[in-house]
Amino acid sequence: MIVSAERATNALRVVALAGGVGGAKLAAGLAACLPPASLTIIVNVGDDFDHLGLRICPDLDTVCYTLASIANPDTGWGRLDESWHAFDEIVALGGADWFRLGDRDLATHIIRTNRLREGEPLSKITKDMCRMWGIVHTVIPASDDPIPTQVHTEEGILQFQEYFVQKKCIPKVEEFRFQGVENAHPAPGVIAVIRAADVIVICPSNPWVSIDPLLAVPGIYDEVKKKEVIAVSPIIAGETIKGPAAKMYRELGITPSATTVAKHYVGILSGFIFDTVDAELDEEIEDLGLRPLITNTVMLNEYDRQRLAREVLEFGMSYNAK
Numbered sequence: 001m002i003v004s005a006e007r008a009t010n011a012l013r014v015v016a017l018a019g020g021v022g023g024a025k026l027a028a029g030l031a032a033c034l035p036p037a038s039l040t041i042i043v044n045v046g047d048d049f050d051h052l053g054l055r056i057c058p059d060l061d062t063v064c065y066t067l068a069s070i071a072n073p074d075t076g077w078g079r080l081d082e083s084w085h086a087f088d089e090i091v092a093l094g095g096a097d098w099f100r101l102g103d104r105d106l107a108t109h110i111i112r113t114n115r116l117r118e119g120e121p122l123s124k125i126t127k128d129m130c131r132m133w134g135i136v137h138t139v140i141p142a143s144d145d146p147i148p149t150q151v152h153t154e155e156g157i158l159q160f161q162e163y164f165v166q167k168k169c170i171p172k173v174e175e176f177r178f179q180g181v182e183n184a185h186p187a188p189g190v191i192a193v194i195r196a197a198d199v200i201v202i203c204p205s206n207p208w209v210s211i212d213p214l215l216a217v218p219g220i221y222d223e224v225k226k227k228e229v230i231a232v233s234p235i236i237a238g239e240t241i242k243g244p245a246a247k248m249y250r251e252l253g254i255t256p257s258a259t260t261v262a263k264h265y266v267g268i269l270s271g272f273i274f275d276t277v278d279a280e281l282d283e284e285i286e287d288l289g290l291r292p293l294i295t296n297t298v299m300l301n302e303y304d305r306q307r308l309a310r311e312v313l314e315f316g317m318s319y320n321a322k
């Protein structure tokens with residue numbers, strides 16, 4: 001019996017690993033193609049920090065806002081139809097002006113901070129917020145424990161947002177540390193959903209500061225390694241669409257390319273998806289023992305996200321063809 005690709009991909013149980021804007025776009029594309037029970041998105045928490053007394057979780061918010069179609073389409077972070085009255089007054093009162101917090105966005109940080117202060121785990125708060133934002137797929141932070149990414153640079157050790165926003169990713173990076181990760185635990189449900197998955201999709205997020213900190217949470221890497229894992233390259237023709245991943249590779253002495261991203265994950269990957277402009281890397285990718293899928297990986301709009309997601313799912317399904 002020929003099962004339609006549509007029906008078969010719906011039967012797939014998919015876990016997507018995501019962080020940042022690129023990851024959120026593919027996560028949203030996957031969510032548009034899969035029923036709620038078929039997709040769980042595990043999100044990096046390494047970018048999270050305390051600012052003006054508020055707990056800010058940028059990657060969780062970028063993924064959730066994008067899934068709920070309430071994300072600012074120009075920046076990828078923060079909210080659609082945003083206003084900045086509170087932020088303007090914060091600055092007028094001498095508050096930090098380098099990290100912009102919109103009025104709608106502030107509601108998220110205020111509610112989350114208060115619920116954390118009352119002792120609720122981040123994963124439970126995230127579950128409730130997803131429901132209230134009308135998100136039907138499951139979004140889980142990699143851990144309920146804080147695991148702040150430290151960026152070791154030639155200017156010293158920077159907290160992630162200091163590096164990424166305040167210093168605009170300019171300092172030369174030397175190393176990344178995920179503070180306290182050795183004592184962190186996967187959030188409830190993370191290990192179980194990975195174990196139950198038919199395929200794990202590593203979204204086109206920054207390998208160094210979005211995916212590595214997620215995989216570094218004790219237990220996650222070992223469980224992911226047992227599964228069929230496919231990754232979408234965030235590097236196209238040696239550069240990123242957005243963000244410092246290519247610059248980080250260069251500063252760490254590695255030429256950024258789809259091939260070096262594939263090598264970054266090679267211990268766990270079985271398939272690798274990269275852009276047609278890099279088609280000549282096909283043999284290098286196959287020499288790593290990976291199955292290649294070469295396609296247009298640039299997601300400029302909703303249609304692109306869903307097309308790429310469908311191709312990723314069909315590619316992932318080919319591993320599960322019994």
Ligand code: FO1
Pocket residue numbers: 019020021047056057058059061062077078098099100101105161164165
């Ligand atoms: N990025 C910026 O470049 N400038 C900002 O002022 C800024 C504010 C901000 C507020 C909330 C939020 O969730 C994200 C915000 N970001 C800002 C983006 C954030 O630094 C990055 O999205 C992640 O940390 C990396 O993906």
